[in-house]
Amino acid sequence: MPTIAPERAKTIHVAVGVVTDGEGRVLIAKRPEHAHQGGLWEFPGGKVEAGESLFTALDRELFEELDIRVLATEPVIEIIHDYGAKVVRLDVHRVSRFSGVPRGKEGQPLLWVRCDDLPGYDFPAANAPILQALSLPDTLCITGSFASEEVFIECLQSALGKGLSLVQLRAHELSDEQYLVLAQKSLDLCDQAGARLLLNRRCLPESLRERVSAHGLHLDNTSLANLAEKPEAGLVGASCHSLEDLQRAAALGLDYATLSPVAATASHPQAAPMGWARFAELVRQAKLPVYALGGMKQEDLGKAKASGAQGIAAIRAFWAAP
Numbered sequence: 001m002p003t004i005a006p007e008r009a010k011t012i013h014v015a016v017g018v019v020t021d022g023e024g025r026v027l028i029a030k031r032p033e034h035a036h037q038g039g040l041w042e043f044p045g046g047k048v049e050a051g052e053s054l055f056t057a058l059d060r061e062l063f064e065e066l067d068i069r070v071l072a073t074e075p076v077i078e079i080i081h082d083y084g085a086k087v088v089r090l091d092v093h094r095v096s097r098f099s100g101v102p103r104g105k106e107g108q109p110l111l112w113v114r115c116d117d118l119p120g121y122d123f124p125a126a127n128a129p130i131l132q133a134l135s136l137p138d139t140l141c142i143t144g145s146f147a148s149e150e151v152f153i154e155c156l157q158s159a160l161g162k163g164l165s166l167v168q169l170r171a172h173e174l175s176d177e178q179y180l181v182l183a184q185k186s187l188d189l190c191d192q193a194g195a196r197l198l199l200n201r202r203c204l205p206e207s208l209r210e211r212v213s214a215h216g217l218h219l220d221n222t223s224l225a226n227l228a229e230k231p232e233a234g235l236v237g238a239s240c241h242s243l244e245d246l247q248r249a250a251a252l253g254l255d256y257a258t259l260s261p262v263a264a265t266a267s268h269p270q271a272a273p274m275g276w277a278r279f280a281e282l283v284r285q286a287k288l289p290v291y292a293l294g295g296m297k298q299e300d301l302g303k304a305k306a307s308g309a310q311g312i313a314a315i316r317a318f319w320a321a322p
């Protein structure tokens with residue numbers, strides 16, 4: 001019978017801190033050459049000791065490594081990654097408030113980096129979903145019904161005015177041609193507001209897609225199932241309803257997933273809601289940022305984050321004429 005090497009018998013729980021400054025930059029440190037994943041950049045942190053809470057572990061590690069005390073944190077993402085020789089569970093939290101001035105107490109080089117610039121640094125393989133999570137907002141607006149183009153524009157302007165910065169254009173009732181006209185108008189408004197627009201259109205012919213250079217694509221569940229590789233279309237996410245879907249989305253290297261329905265939803269009345277406990281269980285096993293979808297309201301954001309989500313995705317909560 002094969003035996004499990006002792007160091008593989010248990011998953012190592014690691015507290016990881018994304019220390020953020022007033023300008024939204026994050027702190028990265030270089031791992032020592034001799035360490036596991038040595039020479040790569042990391043977010044400061046270390047192993048959670050027996051009996052320690054995540055907060056206590058993070059505070060202790062960041063004091064030991066950076067000479068700062070942690071004052072406030074919020075969850076970012078949890079990643080289980082198998083390095084072969086060991087399995088790590090990275091419990092990543094943003095350190096939004098701290099006291100002291102960070103310095104590399106162990107002689108490690110430190111850098112403050114803008115989130116957009118993080119992909120330019122080499123991180124351990126487990127960190128890819130952390131970088132994805134940091135590049136995404138905690139709300140995803142999905143466009144809803146509209147009686148006329150005028151009403152659509154009003155709803156979109158209202159959503160952008162509330163600060164929503166990621167919009168998925170879902171309008172299955174339109175022809176390709178009508179959809180593209182609306183996509184171009186939406187893109188102009190999103191660009192003006194500094195928001196990103198994702199096209200959700202099954203089988204939108206390549207020639208038409210080329211006419212609107214949106215910031216990315218949202219794939220429906222059928223497209224996810226049929227896809228052989230991630231389309232080269234910027235930010236790409238997909239609609240997931242199961243662990244298999246989430247695993248497929250991660251294996252394709254997609255940037256995010258929506259997981260639904262969490263609660264009962266008017267847009268899919270026949271679908272049975274999975275509830276928060278099941279949602280959290282699935283998200284724990286996901287290797288990419290996941291938005292909770294289905295009956296979500298703005299006040300569900302805290303619950304979603306506490307369940308491991310990137311945030312919430314919704315139509316009704318965000319789509320309304322002013």
Ligand SMILES: Nc1nc2c([nH]c(=O)n2[C@@H]2O[C@H](COP(=O)(O)OP(=O)(O)OP(=O)(O)O)[C@@H](O)[C@H]2O)c(=O)[nH]1
Nearest residue numbers: 014016035036037042043044045046047088124126127
């Ligand atoms: N701190 C940190 N660890 C990471 C990151 N990404 C990643 O894969 N890891 C892995 O998580 C584990 C954390 O171990 P560590 O060496 O930082 O923990 P520690 O400070 O308690 O180390 P020690 O017990 O060797 O002193 C390592 O296997 C490391 O490769 C990251 O961004 N930050």
